[in-house]
Amino acid sequence: MATEGQFEYESVLCVKPEVNVYRIPPRASNRAIRAADWKLDAPDWTGRMRVTARGKVVYVKLEDKISGELFAQAPVDEYPGIAVETVSDSSRYFVLRIQDDNGRSAFIGIGFGDRGDAFDFNVALQDHFKWVKQEDEFTKQAQAPDSTPKLDLGFKEGQTITLNIGQSKKKDRSRPQGSGGLGLLPPPPGGKLAPPPSSRSTNHNTQPPAGGSDTGCLLDLDSSNSNSVAPSNPTSTSSSDLWGDFDSVSPK
Secondary structure, eight states: OGGGGGGGGGGEEEEEOOOOEEOOOOOOSSOOHHHHHHHHTSSSSEEEEEEEEETTTEEEEEEOOOOOOEEEEEEESSSSSEEEESSOOOOEEEEEEEOOOSSSSEEEEEEEEHHHHHHHHHHHHHHHHHHHHHHHHHHHHHHSSOSOOOOOSSSOTTTTOOOOOOOOHHHOOOBBBBBGOBBOOOOOOTTTTOOOOOHHOOOSSOOOOTTOOOOHHHHHHHHHHHHOOOHHHHHHHHHHHHHHHHHHOOOO
16 A cells, blocks of 8 residues: 555755765764765765655755766755764765665765855755744644633623713814804904994995985085185195295396
8 A cells, every 4th residue: 555655746955966975984983073084085976966855754865967867865854863964074065864775774975066055955954844843833733722711702691881972072062153154253362352343434335315306416516516615726836936036036
């Protein structure tokens, strides 16, 4: 019967065109691994590296550059971990645990000529297992029962509520208006009001009584003409006085 992992989609995380493989000496103690102990100038194999993911497991595959034939692969179920380890003296070299189909494993050293390739390989592993961690947390939250108390916003039995609708409108009534529908103007800034206009200024236009006759109007016009006095001509008088002064002066 096929396992569940065989039906999962395989995605490519990283591809590097050149990687070197080294045989490393057996680890004598728990001290950190150093790439300086390897024969860095004479790699045992050179090829292409392709990093894929199937479900939660990452596979680091070492393949031939031309034919694509698989040389070795390392399944990685956690990082950092025993499947992929870094060295203490360089960021371009790693220790890889490879496995065959029978389950036998061995440790080899791999190295990149470019420091950027090593950085991409490291980041691809970190991003994948960060996603795996988030998925595990979401699964646990979905499976765990919700023990937090729920907020009950419903009305209890016999509970009532009073809404004061329209109270604010009564307080905000408009000011009383005067006659004619116009509102009262506010007082001037000085606090003093101007005196009301006099009665004389309001009675300029007087109308004649309705019962008067045409003869009365004519008499009024005659009396006004007879009582009018012709205005004096100050210009002529002043001019005669001016010439009189010149005439009175005689040469001596």
